[in-house]
Amino acid sequence: MTKIPKYKEIYEYYKKRIRSGELASGSPLPLEQEIIEQFGASHMTVNKAMTLLASHGYIRRVPGYGTFACGDFKTAIKSSHLQFQGISQVIRNTGMQPRTELVSYKIKKGRDLPEIAPVLKTGDDEYIHEIIRLKYGNERLICVTKAYLSQKILPVIDITRLEGSLDDYVREMGIQKTDGYSSVQACLPFDDLIRFFGTDHMALMHQRITWNIEGVPFELTDNYFDGELMTITNPRRMEITSAGEGHNSSDF
Secondary structure, X not given: OOOOOHHHHHHHHHHHHXXXXXXXXXXXXXXXXXXXXXXXXXXXXXXXXXXXXXXXOOEEEEOOOEEEEOOHHHHOEEHHHOOOOOHHHHHHHOOOOEEEEEEEEEEEEHHHOOOOHHHHOOOOOOEXXXXXXXXXXXXXXXXXXXXXXXXXXXOOOOHHHOOOOHHHXXXXXXXXXXXXXXXXXXXXXXXXXXXXXXXXXXXXXXXXXXXXXXXXXXXXXEXXXXXXXXXXXXXXXXXXXXXXXXXXXXXX
């Protein structure tokens, strides 16, 4: 009988407890050291399990406070059930002129993205596309988006298409995303987000979306919205305010 990896054992343990309600939404998980001792696992293994739980909406990690069970897994999304509008279209709907700027495109190995690789089920020596872009409305920065795509499913990317719609490009390549998870939480700017937004004193809305293709992980995207302009009223709906021009809501 094949023994499941330790990180998957931890993942399944907490997944089962959270789905059953035994660990209610908002309940704190044990400290990392306690989990390490309970499962006889390493720090890296526990972190890998927690990353996977967070990406699937079972927990929320709050820096400086701890890790908590949450119910975002209940917002699993089916692409066939939704009419998608990209961020640029939502910006355009407010009457603002959208612009996308490509910051960087890199191909990295799984070992270089320890927080992302477990979500995409990518091995240390397998590759991930990393795409960082800025979304503007009337030349005001509205969103920093960081997308990670499995190179096993999409071997090559035409870099000239990355200042347009990534979703459209993926569909044109014959890839149909089928299901995934979406979660939303507030955060403060960190690392390169401080450089992009020009301050560390502002509220951001962090939206994480993971997409599968018939259950096989394909994409993880982190969107960081200017909290003064963007409201996400639930994990499937965004509302953007063009200063002084009212609101525009859109499902995605």
